[in-house]
Structure formats: structure tokens, C-alpha cells
Amino acid sequence: MDEGSGLNILYVDTLDAMRIPWSKPCLAGSPFHGVILGAQAYPLGQIDLPVMFGKRANFYSEVHTFKMVDFLGSYHPILGHPCYAKFMVIPNYTYLKLKMSGPNGIITISSAFSHAFTCDCEHFEHTTMVVNLSKLPWLRESSTLVVLDYNKSTSSMAFCPLEETKAVGIDPTDPTKMVWIRTQLPAKKECELVDFLCANRDVFAWQPSDMSGIPREVTEHALHLISGSKPTK
Structure with missing residues (x-):
């Protein structure tokens, strides 16, 4: 099954x-x-x-x-x-x-x-035989093995916005607190957006210590186990 x-x-x-x-x-x-x-x-x-x-x-x-x-x-x-x-x-x-x-x-x-293991072995042999059939050579020809170099591919794998953006400061007392907005916004809408972000900058969590008021239960993962139950491997 x-x-x-x-x-x-x-x-x-x-x-x-x-x-x-x-x-x-x-x-x-x-x-x-x-x-x-x-x-x-x-x-x-x-x-x-x-x-x-x-x-x-x-x-x-x-x-x-x-x-x-x-x-x-x-x-x-x-x-x-x-x-x-x-x-x-x-x-x-x-x-x-x-x-x-x-x-x-x-x-x-x-x-x-033992029966399940035998079925798994037979299934592996049948799968290998099907993959090696002459009807499926295009799978091997059309697929290219790609080995990723983490150091070289980090920049290409990083998050990249679809549209051009620019950094805008929302806290006059701390120039490091920046957000990114679209560069193609109309002037009026951009001013309204920046004013809104500045007025609500206190809701941003720039570091873990900024979330000290949130109860641990909100972000804490817990396993609800039955007390006294026997562990099973």
C-alpha cells in the first residue's frame, strides 16, 4: 500500500x-x-x-x-x-x-x-533497469550535473528583489535603521510611505532583544509528550 x-x-x-x-x-x-x-x-x-x-x-x-x-x-x-x-x-x-x-x-x-527489505531491493533493481532503458537516454543527455560552490554562489543565491529599490532612513537618531522601498514610486506616495514608516518605526524588531515583550510561547517550539511514556526508537 x-x-x-x-x-x-x-x-x-x-x-x-x-x-x-x-x-x-x-x-x-x-x-x-x-x-x-x-x-x-x-x-x-x-x-x-x-x-x-x-x-x-x-x-x-x-x-x-x-x-x-x-x-x-x-x-x-x-x-x-x-x-x-x-x-x-x-x-x-x-x-x-x-x-x-x-x-x-x-x-x-x-x-x-525481512519481506519489506526484499521488496525494497527488488524495487531498486526494477527502478535501475527502467532508468537504464534505451527509451530514456534523453534523461541523461538533457540533465547536467551541477556542483554548487558555496563561496561563489552565495551572491547569486541571496535574496534579490525583482524591482530596483533604495534605502531610506526611518529613525533620525540612528542612521543604521534603514528600510528599502521601490525607486519607481510616485513622489506623493513615496512621501506618504516614508512618513508612515517613520511614525511606526517602534514596531520594527532590529535585533532579538527588541522582542523582549513577546511571550516565549509565541515563538517557542515544544513537544507535548505524555509524562511517564516509554521512549521508542
Whole structure:
């Protein structure tokens, strides 16, 4: 199951293993992205199939629409966000468990860490093979490796306004307190703006000590933990 996927995907190998004839799926011509790196994927069609979680004593079943694809994958199907929403699934990726409400209590689906590691290795091998296909050489040709030199790129990466600006002092007693305004403002509007900034210069925080009147709770990050709970790595 992939909570980040917006589709339910079914591979043709899985369809064949389920002995479902290819004539049963309906046509679906709209492409989707994110499955094959840098390319569109066109499904062969779509099919509605029942999906069930749980055992005979406590199970939950819903009908879902799957997009059929004819390329290799390390999984049988991929159940995406539509499945999560319809089943109201709560995942726990740390313990590899899925939980959902059933007619007779909570349904818990578990997996083994060794199985998850095997799937990850197969997925990496399939992804590497797809990237190295002759159909995708333009990815390597059109992409250029860029190594940033921090010392040289600091000025180019710094904030740069889109329009020309000029510095204006707003505190006669302290010439270091400057603000920047547009150079193309009409004279009347510029005078009104400078007068407004000068009249409200006390609201500017030039340094952290200028914010001493603000409670710490406004800018302080806190973790609300349950007292006495056991830490989990």
C-alpha cells in the first residue's frame, strides 16, 4: 500500500495470476506520472475488483478501481490513497502494520521486516533497469550535473528583489535603521510611505532583544509528550 499514490495500480502479471481475461477491463486512455521516471505511463485499461482485509470472523470488503499497467513491478498491486480513504486505514510504518475498523473490532494487517527489505531491493533493481532503458537516454543527455560552490554562489543565491529599490532612513537618531522601498514610486506616495514608516518605526524588531515583550510561547517550539511514556526508537 502506498499512501502517496493517487491511483490503485494492478500489474498484468497479477491479472494473469488471478486468471482474469484481458477482455474484461475497460479502456482508460489518460496517462499518469510518477511510476516510470521521467515519462508518462499509459494504462492498458481499468478494472473494478473487490478488495478484502481481515479473516472470516472479522473482515471488511470494498470494490476498487485499478489501472492496469504492462511494465514490471516489485509488487502485485499498489493500493493508493483511494483505498486508504475508503477503508479509513491507519498505517504505522515503524511496525509495518495497517489498522482499520471492522464489523467485529479492529482489523490489523502485519508484515515482516525481512519481506519489506526484499521488496525494497527488488524495487531498486526494477527502478535501475527502467532508468537504464534505451527509451530514456534523453534523461541523461538533457540533465547536467551541477556542483554548487558555496563561496561563489552565495551572491547569486541571496535574496534579490525583482524591482530596483533604495534605502531610506526611518529613525533620525540612528542612521543604521534603514528600510528599502521601490525607486519607481510616485513622489506623493513615496512621501506618504516614508512618513508612515517613520511614525511606526517602534514596531520594527532590529535585533532579538527588541522582542523582549513577546511571550516565549509565541515563538517557542515544544513537544507535548505524555509524562511517564516509554521512549521508542
